[in-house]
Amino acid sequence: MKEAARPSTYERIYAVVRRIPPGRVATYGDVARLAGLPRQARLVGYALHAAPEGARLPWHRVVNAQGRLSLGRGVSGGELPQRFRLEKERVVFDQSGRLSLETYRWKRPPRRSQ
DNA sequence: CGCATGACCTACG
């Protein structure tokens, strides 16, 4: 498994994740693009994996391009914690365990306004 | 510098 890396690249990713407002989500690909790292979706996942729990990162607002949660691959606790947090922000999941990206996908603010 | 790994993405059947 991979270990933590230098913060330079991760800080960009964390900065984007922190900008995701409650009740909204962004895909890994979106975060990567907004962080100035197009096509680096995997790095986003990697960065969040390495992110400390005390980083105030709303990592639960980052989902995959299918509108599903991606933690179930070996992370203890699986996707349930993430889903629960999103539900507390009024995000609704369908029977397939997916959420509507069309509805919740975060659109970055027009510059100058945070 | 080369190799292996990864909370992913898209395409195809």
Place this chain on the structure above:
DNA sequence: TCGTAGGCCATGC
């Protein structure tokens, strides 16, 4: 809907 295959590139050894 599910599985497979190829690609992306930063990070660690």
